[in-house]
Amino acid sequence: MIKISVANQKGGVGKTTIAFNLAQILAGKRSTKVLAIDNDPQGNLTSSFIENSTELAANILHAYDGKPVGPEPVTKSLSLLGSNIKLAPVAERDFQIIFKLKEFLESLKRGSAFDYCIIDCLPSFGHLHLAALNAADYVLIPVKPAPYALAGLKDLFETIEKAKKYFNPDLKILGIVINQFDGRNLVLEKEMEEALRETYGTLVFKNKINKRVKIEESPAFQKPITDYDPKGRSSKEFKALAEEILIRIKSLEYRGEKNGGKKR
Numbered sequence: 001m002i003k004i005s006v007a008n009q010k011g012g013v014g015k016t017t018i019a020f021n022l023a024q025i026l027a028g029k030r031s032t033k034v035l036a037i038d039n040d041p042q043g044n045l046t047s048s049f050i051e052n053s054t055e056l057a058a059n060i061l062h063a064y065d066g067k068p069v070g071p072e073p074v075t076k077s078l079s080l081l082g083s084n085i086k087l088a089p090v091a092e093r094d095f096q097i098i099f100k101l102k103e104f105l106e107s108l109k110r111g112s113a114f115d116y117c118i119i120d121c122l123p124s125f126g127h128l129h130l131a132a133l134n135a136a137d138y139v140l141i142p143v144k145p146a147p148y149a150l151a152g153l154k155d156l157f158e159t160i161e162k163a164k165k166y167f168n169p170d171l172k173i174l175g176i177v178i179n180q181f182d183g184r185n186l187v188l189e190k191e192m193e194e195a196l197r198e199t200y201g202t203l204v205f206k207n208k209i210n211k212r213v214k215i216e217e218s219p220a221f222q223k224p225i226t227d228y229d230p231k232g233r234s235s236k237e238f239k240a241l242a243e244e245i246l247i248r249i250k251s252l253e254y255r256g257e258k259n260g261g262k263k264r
């Protein structure tokens with residue numbers, strides 16, 4: 001199982017939107033099983049998948065409490081471990097909780113056969129965020145081309161370096177996704193995109209996601225953009241991004257194996 005944490009401590013950059021759509025696109029591929037984990041007490045990913053999320057028994061909170069919990073199937077190829085506001089106090093617990101999500105995913109491995117696990121992170125640098133960095137193989141970073149985006153990324157990269165140094169040496173940055181490219185302030189956005197590509201080079205995915213109302217609407221209908229507006233431009237953008245992400249994973253996994261890394 002390849003575990004990807006979708007992270008950025010900045011709020012509203014598109015973590016949940018990208019986690020939701022990517023999980024659905026991957027699960028739509030032949031013989032691919034996906035586990036989506038909502039690691040954010042806001043529960044936005046959970047409500048993108050299911051309408052009445054308050055009754056969801058498969059809550060990631062149980063994993064942090066060390067209680068038995070299994071993912072709930074949403075479709076044949078996609079399962080969810082959701083969350084709600086009750087997860088919030090977990091972030092205040094002692095440092096040990098940063099190991100819980102990893103332990104839980106390891107215990108799961110024996111009984112289930114997911115190909116990908118997509119973990120939606122909360123906008124914070126706290127213990128829940130560290131738990132997601134500890135549990136993941138890769139970090140996928142959505143950014144909005146807006147002022148302070150670069151400064152925010154610098155802080156995030158430093159945190160990822162610390163996570164690698166102190167508890168997850170195999171953690172890799174999968175890449176940076178430019179999201180919510182608006183075009184209303186084209187000069188500024190283009191400058192931001194150039195600065196991002198100059199600073200982070202090929203880490204920035206070629207395919208970006210433009211800002212469109214349909215993307216904003218689709219989770220309210222529990223639909224990924226590829227179902228909500230299958231022929232629209234956003235659907236094409238998301239599919240192209242997913243393909244680029246898959247190619248990158250393949251090449252990183254290949255390099256990892258060649259360098260003697262473990263085969264997942």
Ligand SMILES: Nc1ncnc2c1ncn2[C@@H]1O[C@H](COP(=O)(O)OP(=O)(O)OP(=O)(O)O)[C@@H](O)[C@H]1O
Pocket residue numbers: 010011012013014015016017018040042044121122123179180181209210211212213215216217
């Ligand atoms: N490409 C896009 N086009 C239009 N709206 C978008 C796009 N990406 C995200 N949004 C909207 O922007 C808002 C923030 O997105 P989202 O919730 O995915 O961000 P987030 O990083 O998960 O936020 P948080 O930090 O609060 O968890 C949402 O209303 C979402 O629908």
Ligand SMILES: [Mg+2]
Pocket residue numbers: 015016017040044045120121122
């Ligand atoms: Mg979110």
